[in-house]
Each structure stands twice: as C-alpha cells, then as structure tokens.
Amino acid sequence: MSDRVFKLGLLINPLAGLGGSVALKGSDGVAAEALARGAKPKAPLRMKQALEVLLPYKDNIHILTGAGPLGETLALELGFTTQVVYTGTEPSTARDSRSLAAVLADTHKPDLLLFAGGDGTARDVYAEVDDCLPVLGVPAGVKIHSGVYAITPHAAGVVVRMLLQGELVSLMSADVMDIDEEAFRQGTVRARRFGEMTVPAEPRYVQAVKMGGKEVDELVLADIAANLIEQMDDELFIMGSGSTVAAVMEELGLDNTLLGVDLIQDRDLLASDLTANQLLEQTAAAWEGKDNPGVKLVITLIGGQGHILGRGNQQLSPELIRRIGKENIIILATKTKLKALEGRPLIVDSGDPELDREMSGYYRVTTGYHDYVMYQVANPDLNE
Structure with a gap:
C-alpha cells in the first residue's frame, strides 16, 4: 500500500x-x-x-x-x-x-x-x-x-x-x-x-435502501402463516418484528407488536413488546429441567437489505440467540422478497461478530404452505 x-x-x-x-x-x-x-x-x-x-x-x-x-x-x-x-x-x-x-x-x-x-x-x-x-x-x-x-x-x-x-x-x-x-x-x-x-460503491458491503410497505400478496402470507401454525406445539414461540410475522399473529387472532417482539405458547399470547432482558427472563424456565417445552424464534428479513437480525429487532440479544440455537430459528419470507435480493445472502448483524460467523450456513425458509427454499446466511465481509 x-x-x-x-x-x-x-x-x-x-x-x-x-x-x-x-x-x-x-x-x-x-x-x-x-x-x-x-x-x-x-x-x-x-x-x-x-x-x-x-x-x-x-x-x-x-x-x-x-x-x-x-x-x-x-x-x-x-x-x-x-x-x-x-x-x-x-x-x-x-x-x-x-x-x-x-x-x-x-x-x-x-x-x-x-x-x-x-x-x-x-x-x-x-x-x-x-x-x-x-x-x-x-x-x-x-x-x-x-x-x-x-x-x-x-x-x-x-x-x-x-x-x-x-x-x-x-x-x-x-x-x-x-x-x-x-x-x-x-x-x-x-x-x-x-x-x-x-x-x-461496494454492493457486497454497503446496504441497499430498505424496501418499505406491507406485502400485498395476502394469500401468500396466509399460506405462510398456516404452515407455521400447523407446526405449533407446546413450545414457546418468540415472534419477531415485521409484516410477515404479523400475518401469523393475525391468523392466530392475537394482538401483535408490528415493530416489537412478542411471546406466545399454545397459540396464546403470553407477553407483548418485550425487551432483551424480559425475553431472557421469560424464556429461562424453558431451558430448565427435563420436561422443558423448548423455544422457537420466528423472524423474517428486511426487504431489500436481507438482514434477519440486527435491524429493528435488537431485543434478540446474542445470549438469547445462542440459547435458542440455529436449529430452532424459523425464517419466514415470500419468494418476492427473496428474489429482490438478486442472489445476495441473508445477513446477521447481531452485535457479536463471532455469533455472526456461527450463524452462517443454509437455512430452510418458509415461503408458502408446505413450500420451502434453502437460502444462505453469509455475511460477505466475514470472509475478507
């Protein structure tokens, strides 16, 4: 240089x-x-x-x-x-x-x-x-x-x-x-x-402007919601922010914090608009004892950017994500949103670079009723 x-x-x-x-x-x-x-x-x-x-x-x-x-x-x-x-x-x-x-x-x-x-x-x-x-x-x-x-x-x-x-x-x-x-x-x-x-002008590393607005294809959102609800047992479900997750809450008939994080179990609302500490406290019991019900995290991506963590959902702390585990993260997205990324991977910006690396890999993304695609989570800068 x-x-x-x-x-x-x-x-x-x-x-x-x-x-x-x-x-x-x-x-x-x-x-x-x-x-x-x-x-x-x-x-x-x-x-x-x-x-x-x-x-x-x-x-x-x-x-x-x-x-x-x-x-x-x-x-x-x-x-x-x-x-x-x-x-x-x-x-x-x-x-x-x-x-x-x-x-x-x-x-x-x-x-x-x-x-x-x-x-x-x-x-x-x-x-x-x-x-x-x-x-x-x-x-x-x-x-x-x-x-x-x-x-x-x-x-x-x-x-x-x-x-x-x-x-x-x-x-x-x-x-x-x-x-x-x-x-x-x-x-x-x-x-x-x-x-x-x-x-x-480095599109791999500099984000696009966020796409705003609610998904207009309500039938697709209803199918995504129905698919998730069909899988719900007695686990705790942490419901992230965004209109795609909101469609699940609407299908359940539950009040939803569109721009916050809610907690449900047995298809009932336990708590709304939780902070990072409240989420850790509310879910702590789920990891104690042999008969714990487990915890699932339901999230979607930011349209146009591809972030699934670190944009508007900082309540989902690195400690919580590690407790939950990659295998218990459920990603919901319409194919329209995924196609808009033009092949760019989903991004994790948790605040913990080591966790961001651990989160890399291919995830099954729910895109409809019994309809899934495999999509990569991979921060391009972490390979540099």
Missing part, C-alpha cells in the same frame, strides 16, 4: 441504538428513558469492530475526531494517531454530531468520514456534509433505512481497508432516509427521503 497517510474522520453518536434492547424502537428524544431502563451504549463497541479491521494499517491512518466518547477515547484505546478537532457537551447531544461533522467537512476535509449511529445520525451528518466528502456509516442504531451504512460494522472496516490498499473503489450517491419515531412506536412506518450522500 502507499505510504501516504489516510485522513479518517471519525464520529460516534454515543446515544445511537440505546432504545433497541429496551423496546423503545429508537433513541430520538428517549435516551434518558433508555438509560434508566438499563440500556447500554452500543455505538462505541460497533465502531470498535470496524476499526479493529484497520489495526494492521494504523501507522498510515490519521484520525480526526471529537473529544471523549465522540471518538477520541476509542481511537486512543486502539493506538491510532488521533487529533481532536471538536470538544462537545457532556452528556452528548445530537448537536455534537452535527457540530463535529461540520468541523470535519468545512475545515479538515478527511478522505472519508466514518460515523457510527442510526438514521438520525445520518440525517445530522447529511445536514452538515451533504455531498462534499465521502462518508460511510457503521450501523449502530435501531432503525437503519438509509443506504449510507455498511451491512455490518466489520464490513465497514473492510471497505475502508480496500481504500487503504489502493483498490479501485467507485463512489455513488446513496439515500439518507429516516422515519417518524413517534409514529414508529405506535406501529406505523412513515419513511422520508432527506437527500443523498456520497458513499463507496
């Missing part, structure tokens, strides 16, 4: 993703409540996973960032040459993300701005950067509709590594999207496009 020093802008929104594990479905305006419920900051860890890919190249990287939790603490911990260009408030606010982005864009002009957050953070960065420099998001929020994010934190690191190695990485414009979190918490997805930013 070249001896030229790569100037990397680094921005961490410490509040991003706080609401996910405690079922608040976002962080906008509810960070204090999320912390009070026991939520732990995730954005620094997610950025760390990205930067660890770059450790062999740290002598050729000069990081420009904000003081303390905005990036300085992590960069110094990992041993990168670090320059603080902005000192924010304590505790951090969205204004800090915008202010740091503005300083980087207007004064320092890094080769790339790497930021960790969710769609709200992407909006803040866009407000100051627009398309004046390339950016790449490390997914750390609850909702990731924007096309400016890598598919996983590790994938973000792989893309930056490609730039450092002098590979011919094209640039493209990608949409900055966000939704109304108040409406989101009431079960309504109301997305809006705010503009575009320039990102590395």
Whole structure:
C-alpha cells in the first residue's frame, strides 16, 4: 500500500441504538428513558469492530475526531494517531454530531468520514456534509433505512481497508432516509427521503435502501402463516418484528407488536413488546429441567437489505440467540422478497461478530404452505 497517510474522520453518536434492547424502537428524544431502563451504549463497541479491521494499517491512518466518547477515547484505546478537532457537551447531544461533522467537512476535509449511529445520525451528518466528502456509516442504531451504512460494522472496516490498499473503489450517491419515531412506536412506518450522500460503491458491503410497505400478496402470507401454525406445539414461540410475522399473529387472532417482539405458547399470547432482558427472563424456565417445552424464534428479513437480525429487532440479544440455537430459528419470507435480493445472502448483524460467523450456513425458509427454499446466511465481509 502507499505510504501516504489516510485522513479518517471519525464520529460516534454515543446515544445511537440505546432504545433497541429496551423496546423503545429508537433513541430520538428517549435516551434518558433508555438509560434508566438499563440500556447500554452500543455505538462505541460497533465502531470498535470496524476499526479493529484497520489495526494492521494504523501507522498510515490519521484520525480526526471529537473529544471523549465522540471518538477520541476509542481511537486512543486502539493506538491510532488521533487529533481532536471538536470538544462537545457532556452528556452528548445530537448537536455534537452535527457540530463535529461540520468541523470535519468545512475545515479538515478527511478522505472519508466514518460515523457510527442510526438514521438520525445520518440525517445530522447529511445536514452538515451533504455531498462534499465521502462518508460511510457503521450501523449502530435501531432503525437503519438509509443506504449510507455498511451491512455490518466489520464490513465497514473492510471497505475502508480496500481504500487503504489502493483498490479501485467507485463512489455513488446513496439515500439518507429516516422515519417518524413517534409514529414508529405506535406501529406505523412513515419513511422520508432527506437527500443523498456520497458513499463507496461496494454492493457486497454497503446496504441497499430498505424496501418499505406491507406485502400485498395476502394469500401468500396466509399460506405462510398456516404452515407455521400447523407446526405449533407446546413450545414457546418468540415472534419477531415485521409484516410477515404479523400475518401469523393475525391468523392466530392475537394482538401483535408490528415493530416489537412478542411471546406466545399454545397459540396464546403470553407477553407483548418485550425487551432483551424480559425475553431472557421469560424464556429461562424453558431451558430448565427435563420436561422443558423448548423455544422457537420466528423472524423474517428486511426487504431489500436481507438482514434477519440486527435491524429493528435488537431485543434478540446474542445470549438469547445462542440459547435458542440455529436449529430452532424459523425464517419466514415470500419468494418476492427473496428474489429482490438478486442472489445476495441473508445477513446477521447481531452485535457479536463471532455469533455472526456461527450463524452462517443454509437455512430452510418458509415461503408458502408446505413450500420451502434453502437460502444462505453469509455475511460477505466475514470472509475478507
């Protein structure tokens, strides 16, 4: 690689993703409540996973960032040459993300701005950067509709590594999207496009904009639901978010948290809109004793992106996934959604890279009544 020093802008929104594990479905305006419920900051860890890919190249990287939790603490911990260009408030606010982005864009002009957050953070960065420099998001929020994010934190690191190695990485414009979190918490997805930013054009590692809307083929959804209900015995069923899973709940005649996680047994609703800790507590008994009923997890994929874990369902913690086991995960999807991926694999972004690797393989996906396809789960960046 070249001896030229790569100037990397680094921005961490410490509040991003706080609401996910405690079922608040976002962080906008509810960070204090999320912390009070026991939520732990995730954005620094997610950025760390990205930067660890770059450790062999740290002598050729000069990081420009904000003081303390905005990036300085992590960069110094990992041993990168670090320059603080902005000192924010304590505790951090969205204004800090915008202010740091503005300083980087207007004064320092890094080769790339790497930021960790969710769609709200992407909006803040866009407000100051627009398309004046390339950016790449490390997914750390609850909702990731924007096309400016890598598919996983590790994938973000792989893309930056490609730039450092002098590979011919094209640039493209990608949409900055966000939704109304108040409406989101009431079960309504109301997305809006705010503009575009320039990102590395690496479709293996940079996600597509999420497809919105409810599946219109109600007959297919009814067939998928009937197939699953036919298999239900006395196990506990954790019902993930999304309209495909919602079709099962509707067929059962049960109230459903469209954008949350519910728990059912014997085709009855036990609990609604559970947090990560509540799921661990509610299912703990199922693994105790010889006569445990077992636990199944029912999930679907995010249309257009292919994520089955880590987008809108952070309540499904790595600890819970390991307890459940790959063999007890049921994936539901219409063939229309699978075909829209154009052969790209399903993605797991659990927050635990080792678990993401363990989850790789082929899964039977229910696509209708007694109708299945085999489809691969394989984060492409983990093979790099």
